Amino acid sequence: MTVAAPEHRTEPPRAQHVRRRELAAFLRSRRERVTPEQVGLPRGPRRRTPGLRREEVAQLSAVGVTWYTWIEQARATHVSAQVLDAVARALLMDPTERAHLFALAGTTDPRIDPECPVVSTSARKVVERLAPYPASLQNARYDVLAANRPFAQLFGDLTELPVADRNCLWLLATSERWKRDFLDRDEMLRDLIAKYRVAMAEHVAEPVWKEHRDRLLAASEEFRALWERHEVAPLSPHVKRYRHPVVGLVRLEHRTMWLAPQSPAHRVVAYIPADEETEERLERLAELADG
Structure with missing residues (x-):
């Protein structure tokens, strides 16, 4: 038996806010785990920030510094797949981290590969x-x-x-x-x-x-x-x-x-x-x- 397709419902504002905060926290945690040496940047004598600075992530991903800062401050209302892809690359995310990033942003990853045919x-x-x-x-x-x-x-x-x-x-x-x-x-x-x-x-x-x-x-x-x-x-x-x-x-x-x-x-x-x-x-x- 078939039924009518359900009506699409927009996510409530509170849920959107929680999602943005989780996305921001996740990005900060990944940024702090990547060293300058891993992405070809000089460490410099006065670095106090663990991992990368926001400006460095923005530079590596070709994203505006202000926009990336807003994402980490949970102020960005919608982050495009292109930005997420660039940030994931800049922060050296593995497939699991990348999938989690896109899930938190509520955005479909356009680079999803076909499922591996190998069966356990x-x-x-x-x-x-x-x-x-x-x-x-x-x-x-x-x-x-x-x-x-x-x-x-x-x-x-x-x-x-x-x-x-x-x-x-x-x-x-x-x-x-x-x-x-x-x-x-x-x-x-x-x-x-x-x-x-x-x-x-x-x-x-x-x-x-x-x-x-x-x-x-x-x-x-x-x-x-x-x-x-x-x-x-x-x-x-x-x-x-x-x-x-x-x-x-x-x-x-x-x-x-x-x-x-x-x-x-x-x-x-x-x-x-x-x-x-x-x-x-x-x-x-x-x-x-x-x-």
């Missing part, structure tokens, strides 16, 4: 140990990062596909096999696009998300039509009917487990039998593979 050993073990139930590791875009053998037996071995095609939304929209064998495919596609829109709201300015959406828009007229409806829906368990060519009809309820804090954007999706007949057929599929 522990995450793979979780997925594999769910056999004989099909399971996969997915990110917020529904890319399948890893899958166990029952998943491959039931839905197809995604490692045989190009990396860009190993995506549940892409397969549901374009794969003839998925169109044929998922008996509730039309409803599933509409529901998944509505969930995808909710997820994308948090990443709307990130290039990798835009490229992913645009690829779907270009490839599927059906996706384009459903995307234009602007429907949104929450993540929720529901039963999927799938017709396997060997063991027949299976009814599966998918369950989602988020992996955090190590991989906050990754989730394990397990497909649990919705009835005893499906349980028996999944066991039969496992026996066929072992035989």
